[in-house]
Amino acid sequence: MAGEDASLYALMESNFPVDRNRIAMELPDRGGSAWSFDDLSEGAGRCAGFLDALGLKKGDRVAVQVEKSPEALLVYLACLRGGFAFMPMNTAYRTEEVDYLVGNAEPALVICDPSRESEIAEIANRQAGAKVLTLDAEGKGSLADALAAHGNEQLPPVPCAPEDLAAILYTSGTTGKPKGAMLSHRNLASNGLALRDTWRFSADDVLLHALPIFHAHGLFVACHCALLSGARMIWLGKFDRDRVLAELPRATVFMGVPTFYTRLLAGSGLDAEAVRNMRLFTSGSAPLLTETFDAFRERTGHTILERYGMTETGMNASNPYDEERRAGTVGFALPGTEVRVTDDNDNVLPQGETGGLQVRGANVFSGYWRMPEKSAEEFAEGGWFRTGDVARIDEDGYVHLVGRAKDLIISGGFNVYPKEIEEIVDDMPEVDESAVIGVPHADFGEAGVALVVLRAGEALDEETLLARLKERLANYKVPKRAFFVEELPRNTMGKVQKNLLRDEYRETCRPAA
Structure with a gap:
């Protein structure tokens, strides 16, 4: 990252194939059409030029809550190219969540699905005075219309220092309000190069991309590995x-x-x-x-x-x-x-x-x-x-x-780590998966509660499960209760939402009134 321009975008383009007509993205959801590396470069340049013409300045935030599409990826690349800070939002976020994020980040532009335009426009106007454009999963919307009217004028890559802000990603906010993690060009570039080299990515690779791109996994890990190696992506909407x-x-x-x-x-x-x-x-x-x-x-x-x-x-x-x-x-x-x-x-x-x-x-x-x-x-x-x-x-x-650390259970003054218990429960032949949480307890301060999903056709009762755990764990580690559930609540990235379970089961170990 030496030299005048340390931007992640410049690093990506330097790793594109010499033949820019090589395919960068196959789009099976669109009849098998494809985009070349030249299409990505030209599209990012035009989009960055349009954002510049809108009046956005280096460092301005661009908040994006849209379905996965190649055009959404172009918006990200345009932000990197223009020095704007990309701010993806989970597509599952509802009004109150978006209201908080927009108010906190104060973006200059919000891009949303057409179905939410009026709702998001009200939030953007009240919280940040931001412009609002739309983009759907097919690449259509007011952003696409504006880009077509803008023409082919491109914004040259804006030089960025290593510490310049490239993106803001908000934490999940399972405790308290979400926090915006500020990620620099150095952060993203160094990590992308480390993964590319560690996992041996090359221009001969074909990455099957089925992850969402509002999250670091799909956007930074997957896309960066491909774009920093000149690899091809097979792009699935979900x-x-x-x-x-x-x-x-x-x-x-x-x-x-x-x-x-x-x-x-x-x-x-x-x-x-x-x-x-x-x-x-x-x-x-x-x-x-x-x-x-x-x-x-x-x-x-x-x-x-x-x-x-x-x-x-x-x-x-x-x-x-x-x-x-x-x-x-x-x-x-x-x-x-x-x-x-x-x-x-x-x-x-x-x-x-x-x-x-x-x-x-x-x-x-x-x-x-x-x-x-x-x-x-x-x-x-x-x-x-x-x-x-x-x-x-x-x-x-x-x-x-x-x-x-927030999942740690302190029961009777002893530290209990849920994963240790979950691994034993998950090993039981009747069990598909489990989650162990801490809830209030009158004597111990906190006590463990196990939520268990059984395999289809299997049976297991609470007494038997807890007895098995007592054979393998110190008593203070054994949950006080076990409940059998149809499924565990998960967020869009597959993480079990233990905060929801703690809320639902918090009264289960309190003494009866």
Whole structure:
């Protein structure tokens, strides 16, 4: 990233193929049409030129809540090219959530689905005085119309310094209001290059892209790996099991969340022949069960590569490409990133002990948007970011995530890590999956409650389940109650929403009135 321009966009274009007519994106949802790398470059230039003509200045925020489309990706590239800060919003966010984010970020422009134009326009006008344009999954809307009227005039790439703001991604906000993580060109570029090289991406690769792009996984991890290597993408609007299976034989790389893999395994069609040209499957955004890891390897001959990242840092760690990929671990720190495990006072713990996971590197964000005090709280001396994750590093250096610090249960003064219990419950033959949460308890302060999803046709009762746990765990770790549910609530990236479960079951361990 040396020289005058350290922008991520300039780095991407420098890694495009020499032949810009090579296909960058195949679009099966649009009759098999395709876009070349030249189409991406020209489209990003025209869109950036239009945003400039609207009056946007370097550093202005562009908030985007639209369905996945190649045009939505062009908006992101245009922001990088023009020096604007891209701010994606989850398509599931409703009025109150969008109202808060727009009011907090004060974007100059909001792009939304046509079906929400009047609603978003009211919010944008009241909160930020922002312009509003629309874009749907087919690439149609007032933005497309305005771009057509704008013509072919392009904005040359705007030089950016490494620390210049490239994007703001808001955290999920499971506790308190969402916080806007400020990601610089250095953050995104360093992480993209580390992943490209670690996972051996090249212009010969074909990435089957079925992730949403309002999230770091689909936008930064997947797209950056492809665009920084000149690889081709097969672009699906969403994950659909049949569509993915149909396209897999033409792909070399697939990135998914654990739910994608459980769905692929649930039925016929996934076998060694279907993945004959694949070289890499990765999983992230939520823990991958060992059972899924093993079943996928047995069915396909491929070992899923699990990695670990977060909104504030991008990717921090990855299982190795060539060496052993261990189930239940997220591997080693990526090149340029350091990890350590500490106690509550930021003292580094010996290998094998469990504590707070901290990371440091060029990938780590500078802080939360307009929250300097909160930002300062999250960093330990020396630039170490407190991730909020609880982990241990084993004797071979593999990082094991134990859970989130906020999910920690303190029962009778003892620390209880839900993942340790969940792994044992999930190993029971009757169980499909589980989640363990902490709820108020009169004697112990907090007590564990297990929410359990059974396999189809299986039966298990609370007494038997808890008795089995008592055989394998210290008494203080055993949940006080177990409830059997049809499914666990998840967000769009497949993470179990334990905050919702804590709210629903918070009275279950209180004494009867």
